[in-house]
Amino acid sequence: MKRMMKIMLLLIGVCVLLLSAPTVSAVSLSVSPNLQQVFSGSLVDLSCVDDGQTADGWTVKRTRGGFTEDCGAAPGFGRLLGSYCVVDLSAPSETFWCEDSSGQQSDRVSFSVQSDPTAVIMEIPALPVRTGSDVILRCRQRNGATVAAYFFIKGSSVGHKPEHIITNITQADEGLYSCSTNQGGKSPQSSLRVRGTGTKNRNV
Numbered sequence: 030m031k032r033m034m035k036i037m038l039l040l041i042g043v044c045v046l047l048l049s050a051p052t053v054s055a056v057s058l059s060v061s062p063n064l065q066q067v068f069s070g071s072l073v074d075l076s077c078v079d080d081g082q083t084a085d086g087w088t089v090k091r092t093r094g095g096f097t098e099d100c101g102a103a104p105g106f107g108r109l110l111g112s113y114c115v116v117d118l119s120a121p122s123e124t125f126w127c128e129d130s131s132g133q134q135s136d137r138v139s140f141s142v143q144s145d146p147t148a149v150i151m152e153i154p155a156l157p158v159r160t161g162s163d164v165i166l167r168c169r170q171r172n173g174a175t176v177a178a179y180f181f182i183k184g185s186s187v188g189h190k191p192e193h194i195i196t197n198i199t200q201a202d203e204g205l206y207s208c209s210t211n212q213g214g215k216s217p218q219s220s221l222r223v224r225g226t227g228t229k230n231r232n233v
């Protein structure tokens with residue numbers, strides 16, 4: 030009987046712990062440079078931050094080919110430089126996020142890796158953008174030069190121009206974006222993610 034009581038108390042304790050755990054993590058993945066499309070072999074710095082500070086106890090992770098790996102613990106994934114995980118982006122489909130030892134996770138970020146050096150990439154943020162902010166889309170060649178291009182928003186062209194500026198972002202601006210040059214260079218399609226108003230004051 031006493032043993033039962035002990036087990037009951039233990040179970041109640043576990044439930045209280047589970048209920049008091051935050052359901053949504055405030056920790057986010059920081060991405061520098063904050064660009065979703067890159068040419069193959071580009072380096073990106075990833076880190077886990079909480080209100081602009083390095084989040085202790087959080088690890089940058091990735092999935093690749095169905096496997097989950099920790100930064101610094103897998104061959105070819107990250108050289109730890111202080112609190113940064115420096116990643117050499119060359120695989121087409123990798124997803125990155127932050128996770129702590131209890132399994133809490135941040136939002137996920139993935140990149141479009143352009144391996145054709147004659148193609149172009151479009152500058153678009155890798156991280157969700159806050160409502161009310163502005164985003165400038167540019168089409169860029171492998172040599173770093175920007176080029177005038179047709180910009181496509183959700184499948185429709187918004188004209189041929191040096192850049193496309195989206196002002197005062199709202200949820201309605203979410204969708205697929207790409208650019209395409211007169212010379213035939215096409216960028217991948219990337220989705221712009223908009224962070225809802227409920228959390229827009231975080232990590233300002």
Ligand SMILES: *[C@@H]1O[C@H](CO)[C@@H](O)[C@H](O)[C@H]1NC(C)=O
Nearest residue numbers: 160161162196197198199200
């Ligand atoms: C931005 O959009 C919001 C919602 O549509 C509007 O209330 C606000 O006035 C706009 N701000 C600017 C600077 O246009």
